[in-house]
Amino acid sequence: MAWYKNIYDWLEHRLQLEGPIKHEIMHPVPRKTASWWYVFGSASFVLLMLQIVTGILLGLVYAPSAAHAWDSLQVLNHDLPLGWFLRAMHGWGSNFMVAVVLIHMAQVFLFGAHKYPRELTWVLGVFMLLMTLGMAFTGQVLRFDQDSYWGLGIGASIMGRVPFIGGPLVHLMLGGPMINGATLTRFFALHVFVIPGTLLAFTAMHVWMVLKLGINEWPTPGRIVRRETYIAEYTELAHKDGLPFVPGAVWKDLVFSAAILFAVAVCAAVFGPYGPTGTPDPTIIATVPKPDFFFLWLYTVLSFLPPELETPFLLIVPPIAVAILVALPFVAGVGEKSWWRRPVAVFSVMFIAICFGVFTHLGTYTPWSPIMNAWSGAPIPVELLHNRTPLERQGANVLQQKQCRNCHQLGGLGGQRGPALDTVATRLTEDQLIRQVLQGGGNMPAYGAALSPAETTALVAYLKTLRPHYQPPAVDASRGVVAMNTK
């Protein structure tokens, strides 16, 4: 007998794990569930493992102190061999994990997996999603750069809006009235001990229930879930038309997980680690902090909401959303599982996905936000200065120097707060331009007090030239009427 067989037998004689494990992994699953649609849960688990392994390695170097965190990330990025790759794997792993968890959730919802008897599996899953997002946020804080600093500021100001206990909550979150050394220690404890510990325990329960209750069968229209008959029907399906999980279904999980890990590695190698961006110093005002992609939608929503709606939105919508998710299996715990018979479910997922996509896309280029260095950094396209008179060129200088470009684009460069000015002369007459510049309006401030008459004249002279040669300039329609009446 080979030596490794001896060791195995010695261990097995004492542990006696072979029987239970074999029983679990060989349990029959319905044949149709051995599908590529059923791989996202295991991929989330594999990504969690990747995050734990890379996280432990990062924890060996990372210094959770406000004074040293940023520097320790620089050490990882520049001084340690492959330290940057480790950071990139952890960062991209977190992105993939959020994405795969969301896909997993949408898939089980569309397949009706939250219905009887898997309600608790779903509810645990909802909390695991919240913990995954919590890991993402606390992880972004640990990066302790400009984004992290201001992200904390936003988080604290959201907390501070809770009625009555807002102040103490902020104090609890930041470890003081402001962002300080204790803040980072707290978030380190959350990111490294509290949330992952709970997440692992929840994951164990989640997987345990999947094993005990069986994987959700492939939904068939007309196959109605009834509390009285479901278990018997499922057992019959799994045994009559089933196959053992290993090796019947497991290989797809393995291949997909490997592909996801490979994709994480490729992203890490090609796009590299996240930041850290600038040092977390509030005296640096030349910064445009942004959350990581999974919170960009929230960033967009908060930018577009009128100020008086922000607090209600922040304090009422998240609890309602969580309550809806938790209540879902209890409200819709039986009945049809198939998406062909659940149009509301399908349209809800589509609606949420489209909103998430659109808000995230807007968050990437922030059309609501002025670009504060466009006035000195965004050149005017050469063709928009061609054949201009000296006065018009001075007008272009006024346009730049008075920072019009921070909100108005020319040639695709500049802010998008106001309309692009490339063809403004086809829309506004000289009088209208003068009025708009001096008095503002339509969200634009009045510049009358900031411009001398000469500057206004030069600016408007330049703006009047901004139209394509094939389009006529804007005309005051009333002039034609007056001219006709005076004839």
Added chain:
Amino acid sequence: MKTRSMLSIMFSARFAFCAVLLLTATLPFAGCRLPGKPGEGPEVPRPEQVTNFDTLYGSNCAGCHGANGQNGSAMNLANPTYQSLVDDATLRDVIANGEPGTLMPAFGTKQGGMLTEQQIDAIVAGLRARWNKGNVLAGQNAPAYKAAHAGDAAKGEQAYQTACAQCHEAAPQKPAQGGSIRDGSFLALVNEQTIRTTVIAGRPDLGMPDWRGLVKGRALSEDEITDVTAWLMAQKPATPGQPYPGAGQQGPARIPTPNPVKQ
């Protein structure tokens, strides 16, 4: 037969798997040129520590002076004649403190700007390295950057008609292809130095020759340049930029001015 083909399939599958694994494992070691590897230094240095000329020029100067120092709305920096005309101290002063009477703002931290002295030095050094083609004015008897004495505006008109009128305008309201430079608003937004520098160095990016090419057959003299500058500045009206010429001078304004808003 069947076993053999199964074996060969398994073998090739295993081979492919090993190859992918090997590739993945060697990916991070595949030389130092992985695109994701961070470059030297922090990704975002503190703003006052940026001394790269391209970054500084691109975010502070390009807006008005053009992406490559030419074809911008303001002075043509990529002009070897200009580069020879102006010295380092002047460049540093104009960047730090702005040019009074013009739209060139002050960028130095002492004047409320964002650029430190080291950064301004880096910009000056970069301007020189990029666009200075050696002293192209050596032996050309070029006028100095600053006028040595005040100009005589009375003599300036003659110089204007000789040197400027053909491209700009011979009489008011009759601009030629170069556009008017007697416009009150234009004159209110430039100072004597703008005109002097433009006359001497020209705007090669716009096709305006330097002081040697303005009059056929000879270069403008130092006195002519000083006089024409003085005469042009004297053309600036008392109340420039009024949309209805003369409105500021003839009695009460035609449009009642609203009560001044308290700032």
